[in-house]
Amino acid sequence: MTAVSFQSVSKTFPTPRGPFQALHGVSLDIEEGEFFGLLGPNGAGKTTLISILAGLSRATQGRVTVLGHDVQADFARARQCLGVVPQELVFDPFFNVRETLRLQSGYFGVKNNDAWIDELLESLGLADKATANMRQLSGGMKRRVLVAQALVHKPPIIVLDEPTAGVDVELRQTLWQFIARLNKQGHTVLLTTHYLEEAEALCGRIAMLKNGRVVALDSTSELLQSANASVLQFKTDAPLPAALARLARVTGRIVQLPAHDAAEIEHHLAALREAGVASEDVEIRRADLEDVFIKVMGSEAAEAVA
Numbered sequence: 354m355t356a357v358s359f360q361s362v363s364k365t366f367p368t369p370r371g372p373f374q375a376l377h378g379v380s381l382d383i384e385e386g387e388f389f390g391l392l393g394p395n396g397a398g399k400t401t402l403i404s405i406l407a408g409l410s411r412a413t414q415g416r417v418t419v420l421g422h423d424v425q426a427d428f429a430r431a432r433q434c435l436g437v438v439p440q441e442l443v444f445d446p447f448f449n450v451r452e453t454l455r456l457q458s459g460y461f462g463v464k465n466n467d468a469w470i471d472e473l474l475e476s477l478g479l480a481d482k483a484t485a486n487m488r489q490l491s492g493g494m495k496r497r498v499l500v501a502q503a504l505v506h507k508p509p510i511i512v513l514d515e516p517t518a519g520v521d522v523e524l525r526q527t528l529w530q531f532i533a534r535l536n537k538q539g540h541t542v543l544l545t546t547h548y549l550e551e552a553e554a555l556c557g558r559i560a561m562l563k564n565g566r567v568v569a570l571d572s573t574s575e576l577l578q579s580a581n582a583s584v585l586q587f588k589t590d591a592p593l594p595a596a597l598a599r600l601a602r603v604t605g606r607i608v609q610l611p612a613h614d615a616a617e618i619e620h621h622l623a624a625l626r627e628a629g630v631a632s633e634d635v636e637i638r639r640a641d642l643e644d645v646f647i648k649v650m651g652s653e654a655a656e657a658v659a
């Protein structure tokens with residue numbers, strides 16, 4: 354069955370400068386059991402789409418269903434199927450961690466939930482914080498509680514909006530192990546993240562959004578293959594010849610040049626030699642999701658696909 358279906362979803366916000374369209378006819382289906390990634394630069398519309406899914410915001414046009422339940426017409430049942438981990442840390446500061454999770458269970462009509470709450474606390478490394486007041490927790494610990502809170506009613510579909518923003522390596526690992534385990538047990542996962550390595554490692558399928566439109570939608574492996582490219586990477590202090598500078602991704606001293614095949618790599622190397630660009634630590638690697646992302650987001654052609 355389709356876990357989440359977005360059907361021609363558009364969203365227009367009124368702003369002081371006139372209406373602003375954040376989503377333009379977004380359509381995509383996420384099947385049960387998928388680990389699905391929703392990627393895009395800041396402002397692409399990811400959070401807007403998730404807010405509509407979670408019933409926090411209404412689509413201006415189109416329809417969203419969760420396991421067949423319309424998020425507007427059948428809000429309660431749709432919401433019951435979803436565990437949403439929001440981007441923002443919002444809590445009632447007067448409760449401790451266990452009380453917060455009990456309250457949330459009550460909100461979803463789940464009684465006697467302590468065994469599952471204990472398992473959540475344990476799996477998220479929160480066991481020793483059960484009686485700590487929410488006010489006393491660090492940002493990372495609060496985020497763990499947000500995740501636990503989203504899962505109190507064992508939702509079949511887990512939605513994570515940038516769960517690892519500003520989170521340390523240990524929590525990232527704990528979180529992903531736990532979410533991967535839930536996914537193996539059959540939970541559908543919808544994830545937005547700016548960490549493309551995480552998306553590449555975790556997601557079976559990925560949609561890329563740009564300016565409120567889907568500009569790529571495919572399995573992660575197909576996306577990687579479609580990049581059909583290697584990357585010539587090296588370090589240099591010298592300016593690149595103009596033809597290469599146009600292609601290059603430069604981070605400090607590190608230069609990355611995409612190449613379709615060995616001949617193009619040869620061509621890049623020859624151009625560097627001719628321009629007298631001294632390079633160190635030269636390596637050739639396969640294109641990764643970040644390369645695909647940059648290619649999709651950078652190309653005007655990609656917009657025509659949508």
Ligand SMILES: Nc1ncnc2c1ncn2[C@@H]1O[C@H](COP(=O)(O)OP(=O)(O)OP(=O)(O)O)[C@@H](O)[C@H]1O
Pocket residue numbers: 366367368373375393394395396397398399400401402
């Ligand atoms: N309530 C609102 N009123 C007006 N414009 C809004 C509102 N909410 C979002 N927007 C605009 O809609 C666009 C999409 O925003 P959204 O938060 O969905 O992006 P995002 O992909 O989640 O970005 P980020 O990666 O920064 O979280 C942005 O241009 C944003 O400024």
